[in-house]
Amino acid sequence: MTDATVNALSGPKGPKPKKVFSSTNIIIYGTLFVVCMYYLLPLYVMIVTSLKGMPEIRLGNIFSPPVEVTYEPWVKAWAEACTGINCDGLSRGFWNSVWILIPSVFLSIAIASVNGYALANWKFKGSEVFFTILIFGAFIPYQVMIYPIVILLRESGDGITAFIRIFNSDADNFRLMGSLWGLVIVHTIFGMPILTLLFRNYFTSVPEELFKAARVDGAGFWGIYFRIMLPMSLPIFVVAMILQVTGIWNDFLFGVIYTKPDTYPMTVQLNNIVNSVQGIKEYNVNMAATLLTGLVPLVIYFASGKLFVRGIAAGAVKG
Amino acid sequence: MAVTDTGRMDVGAKRPSRLFKNMTAKIAAIPMIATALVVFIGCTAWTIYHSFTRSRLLPAPDKWTGLQNYDRLWSENRWLVSIENLAIFGSCSLVLSLVIGFILAALLDRKIRFENTIRTIILYPFALSFVVTGLVWQWLLNPDLGLQNVVRSWGWETFTFDPLNNADIVIYGILIAGIWQGSGFVMVLMLAGMRGIDEDVWKASRVEGIPTWKTYIFIVIPMMRPVFVTALVIISAGIIKVYDLVVAQTSGGPGIASEVPAKYVIDKMFGSQNLGLGFAASTMMLLSVLVVLIPWAYLEFGGKKER
Numbered sequence: 001m002t003d004a005t006v007n008a009l010s011g012p013k014g015p016k017p018k019k020v021f022s023s024t025n026i027i028i029y030g031t032l033f034v035v036c037m038y039y040l041l042p043l044y045v046m047i048v049t050s051l052k053g054m055p056e057i058r059l060g061n062i063f064s065p066p067v068e069v070t071y072e073p074w075v076k077a078w079a080e081a082c083t084g085i086n087c088d089g090l091s092r093g094f095w096n097s098v099w100i101l102i103p104s105v106f107l108s109i110a111i112a113s114v115n116g117y118a119l120a121n122w123k124f125k126g127s128e129v130f131f132t133i134l135i136f137g138a139f140i141p142y143q144v145m146i147y148p149i150v151i152l153l154r155e156s157g158d159g160i161t162a163f164i165r166i167f168n169s170d171a172d173n174f175r176l177m178g179s180l181w182g183l184v185i186v187h188t189i190f191g192m193p194i195l196t197l198l199f200r201n202y203f204t205s206v207p208e209e210l211f212k213a214a215r216v217d218g219a220g221f222w223g224i225y226f227r228i229m230l231p232m233s234l235p236i237f238v239v240a241m242i243l244q245v246t247g248i249w250n251d252f253l254f255g256v257i258y259t260k261p262d263t264y265p266m267t268v269q270l271n272n273i274v275n276s277v278q279g280i281k282e283y284n285v286n287m288a289a290t291l292l293t294g295l296v297p298l299v300i301y302f303a304s305g306k307l308f309v310r311g312i313a314a315g316a317v318k319g
Numbered sequence: 320m321a322v323t324d325t326g327r328m329d330v331g332a333k334r335p336s337r338l339f340k341n342m343t344a345k346i347a348a349i350p351m352i353a354t355a356l357v358v359f360i361g362c363t364a365w366t367i368y369h370s371f372t373r374s375r376l377l378p379a380p381d382k383w384t385g386l387q388n389y390d391r392l393w394s395e396n397r398w399l400v401s402i403e404n405l406a407i408f409g410s411c412s413l414v415l416s417l418v419i420g421f422i423l424a425a426l427l428d429r430k431i432r433f434e435n436t437i438r439t440i441i442l443y444p445f446a447l448s449f450v451v452t453g454l455v456w457q458w459l460l461n462p463d464l465g466l467q468n469v470v471r472s473w474g475w476e477t478f479t480f481d482p483l484n485n486a487d488i489v490i491y492g493i494l495i496a497g498i499w500q501g502s503g504f505v506m507v508l509m510l511a512g513m514r515g516i517d518e519d520v521w522k523a524s525r526v527e528g529i530p531t532w533k534t535y536i537f538i539v540i541p542m543m544r545p546v547f548v549t550a551l552v553i554i555s556a557g558i559i560k561v562y563d564l565v566v567a568q569t570s571g572g573p574g575i576a577s578e579v580p581a582k583y584v585i586d587k588m589f590g591s592q593n594l595g596l597g598f599a600a601s602t603m604m605l606l607s608v609l610v611v612l613i614p615w616a617y618l619e620f621g622g623k624k625e626r
Contacts, residue, residue: 250448
């Protein structure tokens, strides 16, 4: 609409300026406003509820802003809320999630980027076949593979224990099933299809001359990967990281199945706190806990902006 | 690569085996190969095989029972309810998210102000987990303190909107939450598709005097067919996996009214120690994915060959 003023100064030129308050515009902006309200409402209610005391919640309506702002629900959700016999709040789940997240993100991206690189630049016989299996694997419901993976993790944990005992006969049992490392492996496996696709497509678009020049200069597989591909593709690594951090943080299914109560990730613990049958429902604590769990992906989402969109679009656009 | 130096000597010597060609890449791809073969193929085959055995507490590969698990599965009320819920939830959320996603994308495509802000607002639920989504909507739909209570306090005393405690409509309560979470994603896909349409198409339709809405329906939608297909495949793959949303929002209740197949499988395998039924149910899930996936792959790869 700034065009209008420019046009007025320089005489009649270009298309006829549109009216700002045309009926079409009112409909468009009106609809979008209502839509935005609908999408924002739950976030608003979460924040408002988490800042109220329980008496106020019982009397008032869920949309009204808190009369008396209290941070107690947040403190309680973080440090005191109970799941079963543990009463140390969501903080335990938060740190579990962090310790799951860091190695999972690192390992899954490291492996998938090397896969993508091998698929893009070092094709070997059968590489495309494995890639196709991988992409189709992304569509197999997790429920189909979950139980055999439990067995695989248990058996390989036993195998590793036996291996360690060769050197140190009274070593402790090494467990993959029920431990953080088991979950890290599972996240690496199920993150692989989408990430490999992402990296393969990106590396394919890197000019081949660059790769050939490095080959002529005598660089090998790893040399080219670390010296050329890695520094050139930092944006795609950031996209992959956003994708994995939100995905792994939000995971619930794998957390429930492959960990034990004291290693539960935050989402599982949140669900146990809110949906526990015992005691009185403290809705303000529940909402504070829910917000706390949603905070990490939300911060990443709002901070990363367009990269997040690129990340999810990368998942959708096939190569 | 040492071959180049000794090239002349190689004439008489044995050629290096093809297996060792490109060896580093092959070693580096071992995790991928292992995942593809052991997990995606191996584990899937394992589950399918064991769905034909009498596995209860432990897998029993030698107790072959044929289709007995499938018989029991399809005669169990809870499974039938799960399938019915999935059908309702699936078809509704497919249609709704495609329609809503398209309309929102079309509105954002009208060269409006604050496009980025609005897109950010519509997409943010997608960053949240299903657990968070389920719990928020559980609270919003709370009959005593949530939306219903607010509308009643405005003076409409008989207003009833309590889907989470009504077995007949509980699945729609979950649907509302699911749409809230996922429609932004569809919108982003659609918007990307619309941006890919040539500006000349719009100019041509304006010259012809075709109304905007007609251009969208008769020109833009047919041109965006690939985007619709992609969205369709992604949404349906997601729908079949729906698990955490239900667990968080209703835990399958009231009674078994909001059970879904994904939850059925997990409960049978890890809750009620009936592995055989769980395997059979998960094989049915796989089958339903294949029903969507195979035609899509056929179209996708069949089309590529023609080009």
